[in-house]
Amino acid sequence: MMSDNAAGKRLWIGRWGYAESFVLAASALAGGFLAEWVCGPPPLDRLAWPLNLFAALALAVLCLACRPLRKLGAVRYLSSAPLAVALMIALGLLSLVAGTIPQAPVPYVPPLQKDPATRLGLDHLTSSWPLAVVYAATLLSLGAAVAVRLSVKRPVFLANHLGLWLLLVAAGLGAADREREIMTVAEGGLEWRARRADGGAVEMPLAIRLDSFDIEEYPAKLALVDHESGLPMEEAGRVALFQLDPMEPKGRLLDYDVELLEFIPGAMAAGSDVFVRAISGAAVQAARLRATNRLTGKNFEGWLSTGENLRPPRPLNLEGSLLLAMTRPEPRRFVSKVKVFTREGREIESSIEVNKPLKAGDWLVYQRDYDTEAGRSSAWSGFELVKDPWLLMANCGMGLWAVGALGLVARGKRRGSK
Amino acid sequence: MSWSWHDYLAPFSMLFWIIGAFLSLKNNRRAPFFVLLGTALTALFVAGLWVRLERPPMRTMGETRLWYSLFLSGAGLLAHRRWRYGWLLAFTAVLAAVFAGVNLLKPEMHSRSLMPALISPYFVPHVTLYMLSYAVLAASAVGAVIQIRNVGSKGGPDASLDDFLDNVVNVGLGFLMLGLISGAVWAKRAWGHYWSWDPKETWALITLAAYLTYVHLRLGPKPVARPRVVLLVPAIGLILLMITWLGVSYLPAARGSVHVY
Ligand code: HEM
Numbered sequence: 001m002m003s004d005n006a007a008g009k010r011l012w013i014g015r016w017g018y019a020e021s022f023v024l025a026a027s028a029l030a031g032g033f034l035a036e037w038v039c040g041p042p043p044l045d046r047l048a049w050p051l052n053l054f055a056a057l058a059l060a061v062l063c064l065a066c067r068p069l070r071k072l073g074a075v076r077y078l079s080s081a082p083l084a085v086a087l088m089i090a091l092g093l094l095s096l097v098a099g100t101i102p103q104a105p106v107p108y109v110p111p112l113q114k115d116p117a118t119r120l121g122l123d124h125l126t127s128s129w130p131l132a133v134v135y136a137a138t139l140l141s142l143g144a145a146v147a148v149r150l151s152v153k154r155p156v157f158l159a160n161h162l163g164l165w166l167l168l169v170a171a172g173l174g175a176a177d178r179e180r181e182i183m184t185v186a187e188g189g190l191e192w193r194a195r196r197a198d199g200g201a202v203e204m205p206l207a208i209r210l211d212s213f214d215i216e217e218y219p220a221k222l223a224l225v226d227h228e229s230g231l232p233m234e235e236a237g238r239v240a241l242f243q244l245d246p247m248e249p250k251g252r253l254l255d256y257d258v259e260l261l262e263f264i265p266g267a268m269a270a271g272s273d274v275f276v277r278a279i280s281g282a283a284v285q286a287a288r289l290r291a292t293n294r295l296t297g298k299n300f301e302g303w304l305s306t307g308e309n310l311r312p313p314r315p316l317n318l319e320g321s322l323l324l325a326m327t328r329p330e331p332r333r334f335v336s337k338v339k340v341f342t343r344e345g346r347e348i349e350s351s352i353e354v355n356k357p358l359k360a361g362d363w364l365v366y367q368r369d370y371d372t373e374a375g376r377s378s379a380w381s382g383f384e385l386v387k388d389p390w391l392l393m394a395n396c397g398m399g400l401w402a403v404g405a406l407g408l409v410a411r412g413k414r415r416g417s418k
Numbered sequence: 419m420s421w422s423w424h425d426y427l428a429p430f431s432m433l434f435w436i437i438g439a440f441l442s443l444k445n446n447r448r449a450p451f452f453v454l455l456g457t458a459l460t461a462l463f464v465a466g467l468w469v470r471l472e473r474p475p476m477r478t479m480g481e482t483r484l485w486y487s488l489f490l491s492g493a494g495l496l497a498h499r500r501w502r503y504g505w506l507l508a509f510t511a512v513l514a515a516v517f518a519g520v521n522l523l524k525p526e527m528h529s530r531s532l533m534p535a536l537i538s539p540y541f542v543p544h545v546t547l548y549m550l551s552y553a554v555l556a557a558s559a560v561g562a563v564i565q566i567r568n569v570g571s572k573g574g575p576d577a578s579l580d581d582f583l584d585n586v587v588n589v590g591l592g593f594l595m596l597g598l599i600s601g602a603v604w605a606k607r608a609w610g611h612y613w614s615w616d617p618k619e620t621w622a623l624i625t626l627a628a629y630l631t632y633v634h635l636r637l638g639p640k641p642v643a644r645p646r647v648v649l650l651v652p653a654i655g656l657i658l659l660m661i662t663w664l665g666v667s668y669l670p671a672a673r674g675s676v677h678v679y
Contacts, residue, residue, distance in 0.1 A: 081637045088634065092627030099620035102671045106615070126615045171613060180610060248420070333534055354534040355608050366610050386610040394612065402599045409592035414584040414636060 016077045021086035028137055029090055032130030036121040041108055042132050048176035049389070056173050063143030070148045079144040087141055090134045098125040135172055139165065156407035163400030166393055174390025181385045182368065185210040185338075187378075194385060204385060205343040206360050212337045213370060213381045217329035219244040219263065220285050220306050224254055228321040241327065244287055255294050256318070262288040267305065275303050283376070284308045289316060291324055300324075309377055328375065336367055336381040352383065362387050419466025421480075427463050428518045431456040435491060435515040439508040442498075449504070450495055453511045457491040460518070464488060473532050476545040479664070480521050485545065487514040487521075489553035497557055501582050509560045510553070540604035547600060551593030552659055555629065558586040559656035562649045569645050584636060587652060591629045598622055617671045621662035628655040 035042075047055065069075045077083060101122050108124040121128030146161045181194035185208050192207035222242040224233040232239045233254055242253040249260035267286035268278040275286035284305045292299040300318050306326045307313035315323040335353040340360045342348075352358045358365040364386045371378035388394075438452035464484055467475045475481040494510025497503075561583050568575045601622070602612040613619060632651040661669075 081634045085631055085634045088627050088631045092624050092631070095620050095624045095627065098615065098671075099617050099624060099666075100669060100671055103615060178611070331534060332532075333537070355538045357607065357610075364610065384610055388611070391606075398599050398602060398612070402596060405592045405595035405599065407592075408588050408595075412585045412589055413581065414588065 021082040025086035025090040032133040035129040052173040066144040067147045079148040160404030167397030170390040170394035179387040209339045216333040220326040220329040257292045259290045432515040435511040439511040442507040485549040487517045490514045493553040544600045547597035554590035558652040562652040625658045
């Protein structure tokens with residue numbers, strides 16, 4: 001209406017600033033919470049392939065269309081700093097709530113009984129209407145800002161904003177296409193069915209054969225245990241522990257001076273009171289120690305070991321009901337040697353460990369867990385299979401954004417200032 | 419060098435920093451020298467600890483505080499060379515001393531073990547970038563508070579301090595984003611997705627939003643917003659940043675966070 005005449009146009013351009021932007025962002029939030037209250041969470045899973053592809057294309061066209069229309073008041077406003085600021089604050093506030101109130105796991109399954117906080121979406125903000133609305137508005141505004149200012153003379157601006165835009169599109173619109181399944185494979189076994197989050201089973205387009213599963217452990221810690229109560233001794237509210245460490249053999253645990261005389265990371269019992277290096281198979285950690293009571297000077301010496309399967313750990317008896325015992329060692333590395341068969345007939349022989357997933361076609365296979373009770377002799381290995389068709393776009397976005405971040409560090413000063 | 423050395427070295431670092439801060443406020447030329455002594459001593463300890471632990475000393479809170487002291491005093495020295503603000507060097511040196519002091523008073527369990535998810539080439543750059551950005555952004559908060567006082571005074575705001583703030587926030591924000599991106603890339607490798615709304619991630623986003631807000635507030639058309647309101651943003655940013663770093667584990671939302679050690 002206002003842009004019908006020149007004066008109205010100037011009004012439109014000139015007047016819309018921070019106040020209007022904050023009102024707009026607040027209305028978007030209010031509208032989002034209202035929608036959440038009335039309709040429940042948005043059906044984000046329906047925005048799946050190919051619908052999200054169309055949505056992304058439509059968004060891109062809309063943003064690009066802002067380029068020739070950049071003189072238009074509405075487009076100038078859409079791509080302006082005040083709107084950007086208001087949207088950032090709205091996003092920040094939503095994150096503030098999401099970072100304070102515990103959030104339900106994603107994908108969100110609404111409970112049957114709903115209290116007002118749930119109805120407003122406060123416990124699942126990351127998949128709620130308010131976030132969806134602000135996110136969409138940000139995509140539009142950010143995209144328009146890029147299109148309007150598209151120029152090689154603004155490399156830092158371009159890298160930051162285009163990078164972030166690509167990342168946000170891939171992360172947001174691509175969300176429904178992401179799949180995560182959990183697969184448990186027994187040692188020596190072959191598996192092609194995965195467990196869904198809801199407990200059902202699905203057949204995967206790939207099968208995993210687990211050839212072997214190995215754990216490397218850190219040296220165990222020592223604790224003083226009262227064997228009558230079965231409880232470990234504490235110091236300042238925490239269980240008192242002594243880290244076994246062949247490089248630092250002497251130390252103190254509560255009232256005892258502890259000295260590590262011998263340490264065998266992979267040991268087996270040889271007779272009733274001796275441990276030797278294990279040749280093969282299941283092994284435990286064993287240590288020969290001397291513990292001296294600092295008050296009485298009494299000292300105790302002998303072998304200790306960790307437990308394994310049905311064999312309990314071997315402690316060292318001290319005075320009274322006190323014993324010195326090794327705790328369950330923490331894993332340093334766990335590795336599954338696998339052979340993966342894809343539906344297309346490819347076979348990949350490799351090992352998978354934490355931080356080193358295996359790529360098999362569209363899927364990435366992650367090392368997830370193992371039988372922690374059994375430790376080294378775990379008979380199975382758990383994997384997580386992840387598929388994200390939008391990953392390439394997200395990576396491009398992150399890469400470009402990182403370039404922009406470097407540009408910001410290198411440039412330092414504000415653009416245009418001397 | 420094991421952690422027990424800290425009890426002997428840290429008091430000296432703190433002493434040098436405090437002397438440096440004091441001299442800096444007096445605009446004494448020797449101030450940077452004393453700050454540098456404290457920083458060098460801390461750097462030596464960090465290096466020794468790294469060798470001793472056979473892993474980067476970045477896992478426990480105490481260890482990250484060590485890096486923070488190191489970067490904060492280092493960033494203060496660099497920024498002081500460029501901008502010559504006495505308060506800047508004084509503030510960064512005092513804060514570095516405070517964090518070294520916290521480590522003296524709060525000895526934690528310093529164990530050698532590092533959980534498998536942390537054993538990754540992304541670990542060191544990720545933590546380093548964050549500590550760097552935290553150090554740089556802390557300086558912007560003090561500058562902003564000083565400028566808020568200037569706005570109310572007769573002389574009005576100091577134009578070169580505005581430039582300083584833009585400069586420091588841009589550099590700090592750049593590092594903050596690189597820290598976030600390296601974290602996202604790492605998360606993809608370790609946990610399967612680059613963003614999971616884990617409380618620590620969410621708080622990192624909140625912090626990012628605050629500094630982005632500042633950058634964009636400074637870009638807008640002339641009567642941006644009231645200058646004092648704009649200047650409040652870096653100060654609030656520092657609070658959010660400290661919550662992200664130190665406070666998240668205490669929040670109800672952090673139950674089950676993968677980032678709490
Ligand atoms: C990755 C995060 C972001 C960074 C690092 C960033 C940084 C910057 C920088 C440094 C400028 C100055 C222009 C230049 O250098 O050429 C700028 C301008 C701008 N940014 Fe961002 N920004 C980010 C996100 C956003 C978002 C999410 C929006 C929109 C919702 C936005 C909207 C704008 C607008 C409209 C301008 C131009 C302001 C003007 O020229 O008047 N930015 N941004």
